[in-house]
Amino acid sequence: MRDWLRTFGDPVAGSTQAGLERFTIATSMESVVVSILSAGTLLGALSGGPIADVLGRRIGIMVSCIIFSLGVALQTGSSNLPTCIVGRFFAGVGVGLVSTLVPMY
Numbered sequence: 001m002r003d004w005l006r007t008f009g010d011p012v013a014g015s016t017q018a019g020l021e022r023f024t025i026a027t028s029m030e031s032v033v034v035s036i037l038s039a040g041t042l043l044g045a046l047s048g049g050p051i052a053d054v055l056g057r058r059i060g061i062m063v064s065c066i067i068f069s070l071g072v073a074l075q076t077g078s079s080n081l082p083t084c085i086v087g088r089f090f091a092g093v094g095v096g097l098v099s100t101l102v103p104m105y
Contacts, residue, residue, distance in 0.1 A: 037092040044096020068094025
């Protein structure tokens, strides 16, 4: 998305056409942004069982929704790429927890 690239990307040199400046992000950073959600989901899915045993299914689902909401808030309010990446990780943990806890409930 253009707005996301404008916020987190670097301007492309000599790309101003009709007043529109183009932005880009390195492929390695793009890979990190995309894959960190899956890494968080893996961690959340593996933690779902023990969390359900300790907290219970219903409370565990509530906690996972709070964790997911924290991740979304970090992504939404971020003005730099590391904060956005941390937010995506927490959102992934919340998604992994929910996808394990809801079927058990």
